Amino acid sequence: MPNLLGITINHRSMRGDTRRFAELVRGIAAGTTPNPASRARAIQRYLVSLIDGIHHHHRAEDEVLWPVLERVAGAEVDLAELTDDHAQLDxxxxxxxxxxxxxAAAPDDRAAAGRLATSLETLRDLLDEHIEDEERTIFPIIERYVPEADWQRVETAVRKGSTAGxxxxxxxxYATEAELAELRRVAGPVLLVMLALTRPGFRRREKLIFG
Known part of the structure; x- marks a missing residue:
């Protein structure tokens, strides 16, 4: 049976990041959260990475996972609504x-912050609905019909277009301790090494953005 832990955590991270940035930027728009230039630039850099990651995730589903599901599950799967969601999100x-x-160009512009906050709130709601629908309807089909070799091909396509850092x-x-233990068991020492290399820069960015 395909191991869906990776995609589950990826979904959780997209939803969690969108939620916390929507709250942060709404505070900037309200004037209750300061927004020095350094924070504004860091927000932009993080959101660009998040946007690229969501784009890539949906492209991998459209181009790799959906064809696999249509081949192995046939009439058991209807992907039209999920594909429409992708087109709406882009x-x-x-x-x-x-x-x-x-x-980032005008950190003191509360109207600009308001526009971004509204978009983040819209994305938050759309992702919540889309991901809950996908996990409820598609995950059982993946577990029932998709061979392990095909699932590995999907995960390889996802990894190739992602930014490890x-x-x-x-x-x-975003993973629980039990999930991290499972990932370490599957990935081996390489995961620990990569986390050690990427953790410091990520934490510096988190502190700059969220304090």
Missing amino acids: PLLDRMRTEAAAL FELPRIER
């Missing part, structure tokens, strides 16, 4: 990229 993500750049420390942030 222009929102592109708009957020522009809005984050505008806030961004994704790995977020796994550590």
Whole structure:
């Protein structure tokens, strides 16, 4: 049976990051959270990485996972609604990229912060609905129908387009202790080495953004 731990944590990290940035930027827009230039630039850099990661995740599903599901599950799977969700999310993500750049260029512009906060709140709600639907309807089909070799091909496609320095420390942030133990068992010492290398920079970025 395919191990869905990686995609589960990835989903959790996308939702968690979107939620906490929506709250942070709404505070900037309200004037209750200070936004020096260093924080504004760090927010932009983080959100660009998050946006790229979400784009890549959806592209891997559209181009790799969905064809596998259609081949092995046939009439058991209907991907139309999830594919439509991806199409709806893409222009929102592109708009957020522009809005984050505008806030970085004018950290004191509370209207710019408000626009970005609204987009983040919209993304938060869309991702919550989309991911809950996907995990409820697609995960059981993956576990029932997808051969391990095909699932490994999907996970390889996801890893190839991701940025380890961004994704790995977020796994550590959002996984439970039991999940981290399982990941260490599967990945071996290489995971510990990569986490040790990426953790310091990630924590510096977190402190700059969230204090």
